[in-house]
Amino acid sequence: MILNTATEAFPMLLGSSKLGLVLVVLLLLPSTTLVLWRLWAFTIKPILHPSEPKELPYWIPWLGHAIEYIKNGQRVITKARLYFHDSREPFALTLGGEKLYFLTAPEDVVMLYRNTESLAFDRIVHELGITFGVSRLAMDAVYRPPVDDSDDAPAQVMAIKNPKRKSLAHLNNDFWKQQLVPGQHYYDLQDKFFTLLTDSLRPERVRSGGAYVRARNTDGSFTVSLQEWTREVLIDAAVRVFFGHKLLDMSPDLITDFVAFDEHNWKLWYKWPNATDMFAAKSRLASAIERWLCLSDEERGECSFIVATMISTQRAIGMSDKDLAKVLCMVVFVTNTNTPRVCFWSLAYLFHSRELPSRVYEEIESAMAKDSTKEKLSFLMDSSPWLAGLFHETLRLCSASSSIRLVTAPTKIGGKILPVGSRVIVPFRQMHFDERVFGGDIEAFHPERFVENKGLVNSTSYRPFGGGISYCPGRFIARQEVCVFIALLLKGYQTELVGDRKFPKLDAGKPTTGLMDAKIGEEVLLKLTPRS
Numbered sequence: 451m452i453l454n455t456a457t458e459a460f461p462m463l464l465g466s467s468k469l470g471l472v473l474v475v476l477l478l479l480p481s482t483t484l485v486l487w488r489l490w491a492f493t494i495k496p497i498l499h500p501s502e503p504k505e506l507p508y509w510i511p512w513l514g515h516a517i518e519y520i521k522n523g524q525r526v527i528t529k530a531r532l533y534f535h536d537s538r539e540p541f542a543l544t545l546g547g548e549k550l551y552f553l554t555a556p557e558d559v560v561m562l563y564r565n566t567e568s569l570a571f572d573r574i575v576h577e578l579g580i581t582f583g584v585s586r587l588a589m590d591a592v593y594r595p596p597v598d599d600s601d602d603a604p605a606q607v608m609a610i611k612n613p614k615r616k617s618l619a620h621l622n623n624d625f626w627k628q629q630l631v632p633g634q635h636y637y638d639l640q641d642k643f644f645t646l647l648t649d650s651l652r653p654e655r656v657r658s659g660g661a662y663v664r665a666r667n668t669d670g671s672f673t674v675s676l677q678e679w680t681r682e683v684l685i686d687a688a689v690r691v692f693f694g695h696k697l698l699d700m701s702p703d704l705i706t707d708f709v710a711f712d713e714h715n716w717k718l719w720y721k722w723p724n725a726t727d728m729f730a731a732k733s734r735l736a737s738a739i740e741r742w743l744c745l746s747d748e749e750r751g752e753c754s755f756i757v758a759t760m761i762s763t764q765r766a767i768g769m770s771d772k773d774l775a776k777v778l779c780m781v782v783f784v785t786n787t788n789t790p791r792v793c794f795w796s797l798a799y800l801f802h803s804r805e806l807p808s809r810v811y812e813e814i815e816s817a818m819a820k821d822s823t824k825e826k827l828s829f830l831m832d833s834s835p836w837l838a839g840l841f842h843e844t845l846r847l848c849s850a851s852s853s854i855r856l857v858t859a860p861t862k863i864g865g866k867i868l869p870v871g872s873r874v875i876v877p878f879r880q881m882h883f884d885e886r887v888f889g890g891d892i893e894a895f896h897p898e899r900f901v902e903n904k905g906l907v908n909s910t911s912y913r914p915f916g917g918g919i920s921y922c923p924g925r926f927i928a929r930q931e932v933c934v935f936i937a938l939l940l941k942g943y944q945t946e947l948v949g950d951r952k953f954p955k956l957d958a959g960k961p962t963t964g965l966m967d968a969k970i971g972e973e974v975l976l977k978l979t980p981r982s
Contacts, residue, residue: 514544556910563918568859603766701738716961740775791965839897845914
């Protein structure tokens with residue numbers, strides 16, 4: 451009845467007066483304006499300005515693809531790449547008023563990494579530090595270069611020369627390389643990791659573990675949640691290796707707090723409005739480290755070269771312990787956010803494969819038969835092609851990390867001009883699924899890609915650790931942690947998948963800065979029977 455009355459009344463209004471014309475204009479003007487704007491923005495303008503990267507069209511000005519991107523960023527990037535016929539030219543996406551530029555061609559990425567003049571990384575890191583909670587005053591001090599030797603407090607406290615007058619931020623890059631690139635400090639780390647992981651994977655330690663143990667069976671076997679177990683063991687080892695034992699002794703809930711933060715860390719980088727639990731966990735983590743910093747050097751005990759160096763050099767430039775605690779929170783984050791995930795996924799792929807376990811076990815048998823720890827690790831890292839293939843194929847399939855640069859001058863890449871003030875992003879996952887490089891069946895797990903073609907590891911299309919000045923220095927120790935965990939597990943236990951044996955699904959919809967998680971509820975349960 452109401453619908454019929456309205457239907458009859460509408461033409462009467464249109465025909466009775468000028469009101470009809472006004473209504474038509476009011477109805478058509480917004481939609482016509484929107485259509486004309488879209489025609490200009492995504493059809494006419496690209497023709498008039500061919501040097502500008504093309505943009506994936508959208509209907510809602512300012513908002514662009516923001517909502518869709520938050521729901522599944524990789525899907526939006528793939529959609530854009532395919533919209534432009536997979537030409538792999540630079541393209542743009544508008545996300546909440548900001549136009550971001552994306553590179554997916556390996557040759558363009560090489561150009562990005564070589565350009566340190568007009569593509570800045572320092573300002574990105576500076577902003578990330580502030581986003582993490584470090585004060586702007588402290589971050590400015592870290593990036594301020596000394597004017598002369600007397601002004602160079604970090605060099606003085608470290609008793610080193612700094613002829614190029616590097617800021618502490620740039621000196622930190624050197625310190626990280628000293629710690630994580632093979633050398634004396636690195637070998638100290640690897641020996642400690644091997645010792646701690648060997649102890650943590652002993653049957654009596656695993657059996658007496660916490661919530662990750664799902665069942666303790668009468669035959670001496672036990673069932674664990676693979677994701678929770680790998681996370682607990684590897685984070686515990688990393689915190690003890692980098693910070694010493696005192697931090698966890700003082701704050702036994704630190705791992706729980708870190709996991710609570712890490713599972714939702716994307717909300718920090720995206721500045722998500724409703725993130726109370728994430729910020730609370732981050733605050734507890736920082737408070738624990740600040741309490742640890744209040745101890746004397748003797749009370750804290752031995753910690754790694756990089757942590758000891760950061761404490762002394764940051765204090766030398768006048769950084770407060772409150773800010774220093776947040777800087778060290780970032781150390782906990784970068785050393786623990788990805789390694790447990792790649793270990794979990796590597797083992798998930800391994801145990802859901804028919805032939806791979808026997809091949810990897812054969813390599814591990816040969817490695818663990820060596821006399822010294824150094825020889826064992828050398829064999830695992832350098833003479834175990836199937837173990838290496840497992841690691842690299844897992845990274846190819848599960849990594850969703852990116853590199854970001856700030857454009858400080860008009861920059862030509864891939865035949866397109868990137869404007870000043872814009873951000874350019876390299877979404878590595880788009881390169882990892884290029885059939886022209888990695889072969890067919892690109893969505894499937896095939897570690898033989900890297901076994902049969904060892905050059906793939908060095909391909910410009912394979913970038914799980916980034917590149918250029920942001921090339922991850924932790925790539926060596928991360929791979930070693932994973933390989934040692936797998937070796938100790940296979941050597942020490944007979945394994946059997948229990949419960950739902952389906953392979954867990956990647957949570958591609960959850961924003962991430964590195965390795966993707968499994969979807970909630972996609973658990974892998976593993977029965978462990980100690981070998982006699």
